[in-house]
Amino acid sequence: MNRDTKAAILCAGVAAPSADNSQPWRFEWRGDDLDLRIDEGRSGRVSDTRYVLSDMAAGACLENMVIHARSLGYAADVQTFPRPDDELWAARIRWRRDPECDQPEPLAGAIEQRHTDRRFPWGGPVTPDTQARLNAQAKLMPGQRLYWPQTPRERKAALSVIRQAETLRFRSPTLHAELFSSIRFAAGWHTACEEGLAPVTLAVEPPVRPVFQALRRPVVMTMLNRLGAASILGWRSAWLPIRLSPGLCLLVIPSTARSDVLAGGRALQRVWLQATLDGLSVQPYAAAGVLSLGFVPVEPAFQRQLSRLGTALGELCEPGYGLVFLRLGYARSAPHGRSGRRVPASFGTFP
Ligand SMILES: Cc1cc2nc3c(=O)[nH]c(=O)nc-3n(C[C@H](O)[C@H](O)[C@H](O)COP(=O)(O)O)c2cc1C
Known part of the structure; x- marks a missing residue:
């Protein structure tokens, strides 16, 4: 897996939602394997006792990466919580080239567009x-x-x-x-x-x-x-x-x-x-x-x-x-403001 591919996968991960936009993710590459960890300094607060919110954010981040990698022709073997005694280690992901998943992955196109919208009223129906x-x-x-x-x-x-x-x-x-x-x-x-x-x-x-x-x-x-x-x-x-x-x-x-x-x-x-x-x-x-x-x-x-x-x-x-x-x-327009993200290097070892 080359550097650009790794960077693109991490960018997709970071575009995921997180409670209060806390972005509680850390990434560590081990060759072509990727460890997704929960950031100790950005997790575990009151509502996140037992890491419920961070685990959800980790899941959303993981899914974005899996979806984006698939659109680049990589399949993922995911092991969640690989070591029970390491509560911050959310997943290890092994990427492998898979010619069969070189298909367009429709959800990948929505990764950068997805956002939270807190306005109302909205039209319908949701059929x-x-x-x-x-x-x-x-x-x-x-x-x-x-x-x-x-x-x-x-x-x-x-x-x-x-x-x-x-x-x-x-x-x-x-x-x-x-x-x-x-x-x-x-x-x-x-x-x-x-x-x-x-x-x-x-x-x-x-x-x-x-x-x-x-x-x-x-x-x-x-x-x-x-x-x-x-x-x-x-x-x-x-x-x-x-x-x-x-x-x-x-x-x-x-x-x-x-x-x-x-x-x-x-x-x-x-x-x-x-x-x-x-x-x-x-x-x-x-x-x-x-x-x-x-x-x-x-x-x-x-x-x-x-x-x-x-x-x-x-x-x-x-x-x-x-x-x-x-x-x-259905909103009539896009919201005026969107949540930003930290710079890539702050999430750990960016390739
Ligand atoms: C686990 C989780 C819980 C969230 N809870 C709320 C919530 O209760 N109310 C809310 O308005 N947004 C909630 N959000 C949305 C986040 O605030 C939002 O994802 C974050 O600010 C980043 O903005 P974005 O989704 O526009 O990228 C939640 C997101 C996640 C992943």
Whole structure:
């Protein structure tokens, strides 16, 4: 494998999504084998206890690399978590030339176009044909599937779970600190940044921006929470956009084993790339699924609410574990701002 091919594969990997744009990936080449590792300094924080978010990001990164390599004529033999005592070692990938996979790989064309869109409202409908294409991509990863709330009762239950989880992100001091620390207010409201969440990507309406920015201070958040600020934010960030979007689905994983969470990230990426090819905009909502797994150490005052959340989510999508909701629909235009990425050399040994 030559240097350009290796570099192109890594660039495809880095284009993957990650929670809060944390980009928690490290790459190490060993000849033509590639080790994908989780970056210790960019993982393991509150919501990432047990590396649930990082494992999903690693899965998405891995899938991008596998898809892009296939379009270049390389097949991948992937071993996930090769050494149980090395919890940061997500995968070893052995690349081999495979004349049979020298075919165009349709999803590869969407790798650079895929992005998160937090605007609304979006048009529809997301037709049964489109849903079937997205389902098929998820199912290519054994045990993974998409659940689509169909009836008004199911949709209402899903909305309630997502809204409660998003509200908790502003109500719990621990989750609030984590959320606001990932927003790069120094970048201003118009420019992208290469790591973390640029305000321009958050779709906050101009008149509310100063208040939103003030909320990063715990004392302001606590004070405004007495007036119901967390509920309003949960309503604005989740309930309203979802109500004004035609599609909502939930990625369901078969177990909470790390290998299944990573495979969930691979499925998530395939679904997102297919949605991009179909012209759909996508916003993930991960809080409900991730908080429900029970690994996140929030304050004791919120524990009962968390366990109720887990029960409600479980009843919605059993068997399995609902990991991340996806809001879907057709936007009229591309978003003004997109998240950037760090320079390639910062991810480890770039070839
Ligand atoms: C595991 C995971 C969880 C995410 N959770 C959320 C979320 O709860 N809300 C949200 O708006 N975006 C979420 N995102 C989207 C990321 O913020 C986004 O991928 C990142 O900022 C990079 O931007 P891009 O997708 O436009 O490349 C999530 C992404 C991943 C991979």
